[in-house]
Amino acid sequence: MTALTLSTAAAPGLRADAIVIGVAKGAKGPVVAPGAEAVDKAYDGRLADVLDTLGAAGAEGELTKLPSPAGFKAPLVVAVGLGAEPEKDASYDAETLRRAAGVAARALAGTKKAAFALPVADADAVGAVGEGVLLGAYSFDAYKENGKDAKNGRSPLAEASLLGGKPRDAAHKAALARATAVSEELNRARDLINMPPNDLNPAQFAAIAQTAAKEHGLKVQVLDEKALAKGGYGGILGVGGGSAAAPRLVKLSYTNSKATKHLAFVGKGITYDSGGISLKPAGHNETMKCDMSGAAAVFAAVVAAARLGLEVNVTGWLALAENMPSGAAVRPGDVLRMYSGKTVEVLNTDAEGRLVLADALWAASAEKPDAIVDVATLTGAMVLALGNRTMGVMANDDAFRTTVHETAEQVGEPSWPMPLPEHLRKGMDSPTADIANMGERAGGGLVAGLFLREFVGEGITWAHLDIAGPAFNEQGPFGYTPKGGTGSAVRTLVRLAELSADGELA
Ligand code: BES
Ligand code: MN
Ligand code: ZN
Numbered sequence: 001m002t003a004l005t006l007s008t009a010a011a012p013g014l015r016a017d018a019i020v021i022g023v024a025k026g027a028k029g030p031v032v033a034p035g036a037e038a039v040d041k042a043y044d045g046r047l048a049d050v051l052d053t054l055g056a057a058g059a060e061g062e063l064t065k066l067p068s069p070a071g072f073k074a075p076l077v078v079a080v081g082l083g084a085e086p087e088k089d090a091s092y093d094a095e096t097l098r099r100a101a102g103v104a105a106r107a108l109a110g111t112k113k114a115a116f117a118l119p120v121a122d123a124d125a126v127g128a129v130g131e132g133v134l135l136g137a138y139s140f141d142a143y144k145e146n147g148k149d150a151k152n153g154r155s156p157l158a159e160a161s162l163l164g165g166k167p168r169d170a171a172h173k174a175a176l177a178r179a180t181a182v183s184e185e186l187n188r189a190r191d192l193i194n195m196p197p198n199d200l201n202p203a204q205f206a207a208i209a210q211t212a213a214k215e216h217g218l219k220v221q222v223l224d225e226k227a228l229a230k231g232g233y234g235g236i237l238g239v240g241g242g243s244a245a246a247p248r249l250v251k252l253s254y255t256n257s258k259a260t261k262h263l264a265f266v267g268k269g270i271t272y273d274s275g276g277i278s279l280k281p282a283g284h285n286e287t288m289k290c291d292m293s294g295a296a297a298v299f300a301a302v303v304a305a306a307r308l309g310l311e312v313n314v315t316g317w318l319a320l321a322e323n324m325p326s327g328a329a330v331r332p333g334d335v336l337r338m339y340s341g342k343t344v345e346v347l348n349t350d351a352e353g354r355l356v357l358a359d360a361l362w363a364a365s366a367e368k369p370d371a372i373v374d375v376a377t378l379t380g381a382m383v384l385a386l387g388n389r390t391m392g393v394m395a396n397d398d399a400f401r402t403t404v405h406e407t408a409e410q411v412g413e414p415s416w417p418m419p420l421p422e423h424l425r426k427g428m429d430s431p432t433a434d435i436a437n438m439g440e441r442a443g444g445g446l447v448a449g450l451f452l453r454e455f456v457g458e459g460i461t462w463a464h465l466d467i468a469g470p471a472f473n474e475q476g477p478f479g480y481t482p483k484g485g486t487g488s489a490v491r492t493l494v495r496l497a498e499l500s501a502d503g504e505l506a
Contacts, residue, residue, distance in 0.1 A: 001134065001184055001187060002105070002133060002134055002137040002156060002157050002158060002159065002160055003158065003159045003160070004130055004133060004134060004160050004161075004162070004176060004179070004180055005159075005160075005161045005162070005167075005176075006126070006161070006162050006165040006166065006167040006172060006173070006176055007115065007161035007162065007163055007165075007167065008163075008166070008167060009115070009161070009163065010038060011036075011038035011039055011042075011072070011074075011115070011117060011163065012038060012042060012071055012072050012073065013073055014072075014073055014074050014115050014161075014163075015073050015074070015113070016073075016074040016113045016114055016115045016161070017074065017075070017076065017108070017111035017112055017113050017114060018074055018075075018076040018077070018078050018108055018111055018114045018115070019039060019068065019072075019074050019076070019077050019078070019114070019115045019117055020077075020078045020079075020080060020101075020104040020108075020114055020115065020116045020117060020118065021033065021035065021036035021039055021077060021078070021079050021080070021117050021118070022034075022035065022036065022079070022080060022081075022082045022092075022100060022117075022118045022119055023048075023051055023056055023058045023062075023064070023079045023080070023081055023082065024058045024081075024082040024083065024084065024085040024086075024092075025057055025058035025059060025081070025082075025083060025084050025085060026048075026058065026085045027085075029048065029052050029057070030048050030051045030052050030056050030057055030058040031048060031058060031085050032047050032048050032051070033082055033085075033092070033118065033119045034119040034121075035117045035118050035119045035120065035163065035164045036117050038117075039068075039069070039072075039077060039117065042068075042069035042070070042071060042072060043069050050066065051064060051066075051079055054066060056079055056081070057081070058081050058082060058083070058085070059081045059083065060081050060082065060083035060096070060099065060100075061081055061099070061103055061478065061479070062080070062081030063078065063079070063080055063081070063103055063104065063107050064078070064079040065077070065078055065079075066079065074115065078104050078107065078108065078114075080100045080101075080103050080104040080118075081100065081103075082096055082097075082100050082119075083096060091119065091121040091122070091125065092119050092121075092125070094124055094125065094127075094128035094412065095128070095412040097118060097119070097120070097125055097128040097129050097132060098128045098129070098131050098132035098135075098412055098479070098480055099132060099478075099479030099480060100118065100132065101116060101118060101128070101129045101130075101131075101132025101133045101136060101480070102132040102133070102135055102136025102479045102480025102481070103136060103479060103480075104116070104133075104136070105132065105133045105134075105136035105137040105157050105160065105480075106136045106137065106139075106477060106480075106482070108137075108157045109137070109139065109154040109155065109156050109157060110153075110154030110155065111157060111158075112157075112158045112159060113157075113158065113159040113160070113161070114157055114159070114160050114161075115160075115161050115162075115163055116129055116133060116160060116161070116162050116163060117163045117164065118162075118164070119164075120162065120164040120165055122171075123169070123171035123172050123174070123175040124175065126162060126164075126165040126172050126175045126176060126179075127175035127176065127178055127179045128179075129162055129165075130162060130175065130176050130179030130180065130183070131179045131182065131183050131480070132479075132480045133157075133160045133162075134160075134179065134180065134183035134184065134187065135183050135186065135187070135480035135481075135487075136479070136480040136482075137156045137157045137160070138156065138187050138190060138482050139155075139156045139482065140190065140191060140194040140482070140484055140485070141155075142191070142195075143196070162176070178308060181304050181307040181308055182304050182308075182490070182491060182494055185300040185301070185303050185304040185307070185490065186300055186304075186487040186490040186491065187487065188300055188303075189293075189296040189297055189299065189300035189485070189487045189490055190296075190482070190484070190485040190486065190487045191485075192205070192208070192292065192296040192299070192485070193289070193290050193292065193293050193296050193471070193472065193484065193485025193486075193487075194289075194484045194485045195289070196289060197271050197272035197288075197289040197322070200271055200289075200292070201243075201245035201271050201322055202240065202245055202246065202247050202248040202269070202271055202320035202321055202322060203224075203245060203246065203248060205248070205250075205269060205271060205292065205295070205318065205320050206222045206248040206250050206318070206320060209222070209250050209252060209299055209318060210222065212299070212303055213252055216254075216303055216306040216307060217306065218252050218253060218254050218302065218303070218306055219251075219252070219253040219255070220250065220251070220252050220253075221250070221251040221253075222248055222249070222250050222251075223248065223249040223250075223251075224246065224248060225237065225240070225246035225247060225248075228247065228248075228249060231339065232337065232339055233249060233338075233339045233359045233363075234336040234337040234338050234339065234344075234359070235336055235338045235339065235344070235355040235356055235357075235358045235359040236249055236319055236320075236321055236339075236355070236356045236359045236360070237336075238330040238334070238336040238346065238355060239270070239276075239321040239323055239330065239349075239352040239355050239356050240320075240321035240322060240323075240356075241328050241329055241330055242276055242277070242322075242323065242324040242325055242326040242328055242329025242330065242349075243321070243322035243323070243324040243326070244324075244326075245271070245322050247320055247321035247322070247356075248318075248320040248321075249317065249318070249319060249320070249359070249360060249363065250316075250317070250318040250320065251315065251316070251317055251363070252299065252302045252315065252316040252317075252318070253313070253314075253315045253316075254302050254305050254306045254310075254313065254314045254315075254316075255313045256309065256310065256311050256312060256313060256501075258311040259311050259312045259313040259501070260311075260312075260503070261312050261313065261370045261500045261501070261503070261505070262312070262313040262314075262315070262367070262368075262369040262370055263312060263313070263314050263315070263369055263370060263371055263372075263373070263496065263497055263500050263505075264314075264315045264316075264317065264364040264365075264367065264369040264371070264372045264373075265298040265301055265302065265314065265315070265316045265317070265372075265373055265374070265375065265493055266294075266298065266316075266317040266319065266357060266360045266361055266364050266372060266373070266374040266375070267292075267294035267295030267296070267297060267298030267299065267316070267317065267318050267319065267360075267374070267375050267376070268291065268292070268293075268294035268295060268319060268353045268356060268357055268374070268375070268376035268377060268378065269292040269294065269295025269296075269318045269319050269320035269321070269356070270288075270291035270292055270320075270321060270322065270323050270352060270353060270356065270377075271289070271291070271292050271320060271321070271322045272288055272289055272291065272322050272323065272324070273285070273288040273291040273323045273350070273352065273353075274288065274323055274324050274325060275323065275325075275349065275350035276323045276324065276325050276329050276330065276349030276350060276352060277325045277329050277330070277331055277332060277349045278332055278348045278349040278350040279325055279350075280350060287472055287474060290377060290471050290472035290485060291323075291353070291377050292320070293375075293377050293467060293471035293472065293485065293486075293488065293489075294374070294375035294376040294377060294378075294465075294467060294471075294489070295318040295319065295320060296485070296487075297375045297467070297487065297488065297489040297490045297493060298316040298317070298318060298375055298493065299316060299318060300487065300490045301314070301316070301489075301490050301493035301494050301497065302314050302315075302316035304490070304494045305494065305497045308494075308498075310497050310498060310501040311501040312497050312498075312500045312501035314497050315364065315367065315369065317360040317363060317364050318360075319356035319357055319359065319360040320356075321352070321356050323349070323350075323352045325349075329349065330346050330349055331346070331349070332346060332347055332348060332349060333345070333346070333347075334346045335432055335433045336355065338355075338358050338359060338362070338455070339358070339359040339362045339363060340358065340359075340362040340455050342358075342433075342434045342435065342454065342455070343432075343433035343434045343435075344358070344430075344433055344434065344435055344436065344437050345430040345432050345433035345435070345436045345437070346436075346437050347430075347436050347437060347438040348437065348438045351437045351438050351448070353376050353377070353378045353448070354378065354437060354448050354451045354452055355437060357374055357376060357378075357452055357455070358451070358452065358454075358455035359455075360374075361374060361452060361455040361456050361462075362455050362456075362457070365455075365456055365457025365460055366457070368457070368460065369460065370461065370500070370505075371400065371460070371461040371462065371463070371500075371505065372456060372460055372461070372462045372463075373404065373462070373463045373464075373465065373493065373496060374452065374462070374463075374464050374465065375465045375467060375489045375493070376464070376465070376466060376467065376468075377466075377467055377468040377471045377472075378445065378448050378464075378466045378468055379444050379445040379448050379466060379468055380444070380468060381441075381443070381444030381445040381446075381447075381448075382418075382444075382445035382466040382468050382469060383468050383469040385418075385445060386416055386469055387469055388469045388470065388473070388474075388475070389414055389469060389470050390414040390415060390416050390469060390470065391408065391413065391414070391415045391416075391465050391466060391467045391469065391470050391488060391489065392415070392416060392418040392445055392465070392466040393405045393408070393415050393416065393417050393418060393463060393464070393465055394417075394418050394419070394420050394446065394449035394463065394464045394466070395420075395461075395462060395463040395464065396420070396453055396456060396461070396462050397461045397462070397463075400461050400462075400463055401417050401463060402417065403499075403505065404463045404465070404492070404496065405417045407492055407495050407496055407499065408465075408489075408492040410495065411491040411492055411494075411495045412491065413470070413488065413489065413491055413492050414470070415465070415492070418445065418446060418449070418466075419446060420446055420449050420450050420453060421443065421446060421450075424439060424440060424443055424446055424447050424450055425439075425450050427439030427440035427447060428447065428450070428451060435451065435454060437451065439451075445466050445468075448466070449464050449466070452464055465489050465492070467488045467489050470486060470488040471485070471486060471488045471489075472484060472485055472486065473485075473486050
């Protein structure tokens with residue numbers, strides 16, 4: 001992972017492979033952003049003209065490379081577009097900086113050390129640039145020759161120093177430490193998502209959680225198939241029954257002696273979703289290793305909360321199973337007795353996420369946390385509704401849904417509030433069981449949300465994040481988002497934990 005430091009070094013004498021600067025779109029052409037004054041000065045104050053000549057406009061995501069001016073130790077200047085210049089006296093917003101830093105960090109793969117001279121007006125901006133660098137530099141090369149990107153033989157940027165931040169300022173140091181902890185854990189979530197499903201089955205995921213728990217002083221409890229059977233976890237066992245790799249329920253607990261609040265995070269952890277007996281057609285299953293993205297996000301968020309020492313108790317529940325067809329698999333028509341005692345008629349074995357989540361939600365509810373947030377790549381319907389970059393937010397409490405939605409937006413994770421229309425509930429009425437695992441096709445994402453709601457304990461505040469769209473990026477990289485696993489929802493969960501620690505959450 002890229003090493004991140006704050007530096008007060010002056011640009012000309014910097015020993016680095018490149019200096020990153022910002023360029024914005026001004027009213028009359030490109031404008032050099034604050035932070036790059038020394039570079040501009042070395043170009044005799046003509047850097048904006050030089051960039052203009054090179055065709056740079058300052059558009060978001062734009063990248064222009066130019067040779068350093070005479071006297072600079074670093075040979076290369078990388079100008080990254082910031083979009084429209086902010087109004088007078090306003091500063092660049094965090095997400096703009098995060099994305100620009102990410103674009104530059106990715107473009108610098110193959111170089112050893114870069115200095116980032118972006119406009120950092122305060123500690124928040126330091127944190128945003130730090131996150132952008134660490135998230136943008138990420139690359140999943142574990143399965144490539146020599147661990148390097150096979151296409152161009154490059155390794156990710158090894159070192160980044162942020163100029164303009166103050167190494168002795170407590171707020172700046174804290175922002176950098178936070179960015180480092182959150183980004184490193186988020187990148188670990190990406191690694192888990194990108195891992196092929198033959199190397200990450202439920203037991204293997206659980207073992208990774210156990211190792212991390214030891215390292216970070218978390219309590220961990222793993223229920224294997226025997227314990228699940230003894231406990232009556234019919235949903236998780238039903239979904240996992242078709243696989244040669246048995247399911248697991250992992251409970252990770254972070255406790256802080258000063259905590260007054262308790263949050264529970266529940267993640268869908270289908271290590272591979274073939275659809276089961278209701279098999280997905282070819283073309284719909286190549287990316288289904290990503291179906292454990294919710295569990296990966298919960299795992300990362302709990303570890304990050306521990307690393308940050310947040311004054312809140314956080315319990316993470318990872319509902320891990322592999323959804324496979326076999327002679328032992330659950331059939332359409334089977335009835336499962338869930339952990340809550342309710343019975344579910346399985347009409348479609350591809351609606352498996354809600355079955356494993358139902359058991360984990362009920363288990364989480366037994367501890368009476370102040371709130372539960374579940375995260376799941378739950379429905380294709382949510383992808384159709386909101387596209388590939390926005391998660392849907394549902395809840396049993398309007399105010400909490402608003403808070404979760406606004407929190408997600410604040411940390412740079414696009415989300416949108418979705419309703420739970422009561423009339424869709426009767427579509428899941430079953431002639432045989434208490435409820436069916438499928439309802440009307442229309443509003444499929446909301447139907448899934450309504451199903452989950454039935455397994456949340458009475459009186460507990462709950463929100464559901466459907467990340468089926470943003471969890472896995474099948475298109476090209478953008479901003480600080482790579483191809484493949486994105487780590488969607490990690491930053492929202494961490495921020496929710498921080499809000500709860502500060503007494504600003506339900
Ligand atoms: N894991 C899928 C949802 C999904 C789709 C995630 C696309 C990421 C990208 C989920 O288990 C599923 O198969 N859902 C079904 C539910 C249906 C059978 C009611 C779906 O959305 O089609
Ligand atoms: Mn499915
Ligand atoms: Zn699934």
